[in-house]
Amino acid sequence: MTTELQELFERNRRWAAETESREPGFFSRLLKQQTPQYLWIGCADSRVPANELVDLLPGELFVHRNIANVVVPTDLNALSVIQYAIDALRVTHVIVVGHSNCGGVKAALNNLRVGLVDNWLRHVQDVRDTHQDFLDSLPAERRVDALCELNVLEQARNVCRTTIVTDAWQRGQEVVVHGWVYGLHNGLLEDLRVTVAHAEDIGPAYATALAALKQRYSASVAALTEPIGAPD
Numbered sequence: 736m737t738t739e740l741q742e743l744f745e746r747n748r749r750w751a752a753e754t755e756s757r758e759p760g761f762f763s764r765l766l767k768q769q770t771p772q773y774l775w776i777g778c779a780d781s782r783v784p785a786n787e788l789v790d791l792l793p794g795e796l797f798v799h800r801n802i803a804n805v806v807v808p809t810d811l812n813a814l815s816v817i818q819y820a821i822d823a824l825r826v827t828h829v830i831v832v833g834h835s836n837c838g839g840v841k842a843a844l845n846n847l848r849v850g851l852v853d854n855w856l857r858h859v860q861d862v863r864d865t866h867q868d869f870l871d872s873l874p875a876e877r878r879v880d881a882l883c884e885l886n887v888l889e890q891a892r893n894v895c896r897t898t899i900v901t902d903a904w905q906r907g908q909e910v911v912v913h914g915w916v917y918g919l920h921n922g923l924l925e926d927l928r929v930t931v932a933h934a935e936d937i938g939p940a941y942a943t944a945l946a947a948l949k950q951r952y953s954a955s956v957a958a959l960t961e962p963i964g965a966p967d
């Protein structure tokens with residue numbers, strides 16, 4: 736085995752020993768059950784490690800990640816994770832987490848050809864096409880982050896529309912869907928407030944979050960273009 740990989744095993748042994756000494760019996764308790772309250776649906780980007788950035792231990796966060804945190808109703812993988820999380824683990828919160836400067840979103844925005852993944856990113860291009868006029872109204876350097884956030888709103892809405900979530904709501908199970916964005920530049924999460932706890936809230940929550948997003952971007956662009964040092 737290469738030295739780099741041996742290093743991973745050594746780090747793993749150290750981490751396990753430290754965790755066990757900090758919380759004796761930690762692993763034997765986890766062996767019996769996992770009871771996470773949250774399902775995290777995030778980007779596969781190595782700079783957005785789910786557990787670490789919310790400081791949660793193993794057993795506390797159920798995680799699904801793919802390129803550009805996309806949720807489509809034909810993706811058996813994502814649907815299986817959502818179904819198991821809601822029906823078996825009974826998580827309360829399903830959180831779609833995008834991040835600023837996402838490479839997948841950037842490729843989708845600019846029609847970059849990367850390979851097979853272009854087909855996957857077609858879903859993000861659908862989001863781009865839906866909001867093309869708004870994106871065109873922004874300076875080029877703001878468009879990637881705007882599309883990252885628009886993509887979160889769309890994917891959160893897609894989660895709400897899955898049969899798994901609608902069935903859970905139908906039978907009265909508490910499930911709340913959220914959309915957040917993570918800032919690569921400052922390590923902070925921001926709630927995009929597309930928070931949905933009932934089927935009838937999907938439309939209003941999406942519309943309110945979308946209006947707030949557009950307002951925020953338009954205001955920041957207006958602030959940038961205001962003349963500096965104008966007379967009082």
Ligand SMILES: [Zn+2]
Nearest residue numbers: 778780837838
């Ligand atoms: Zn990404």
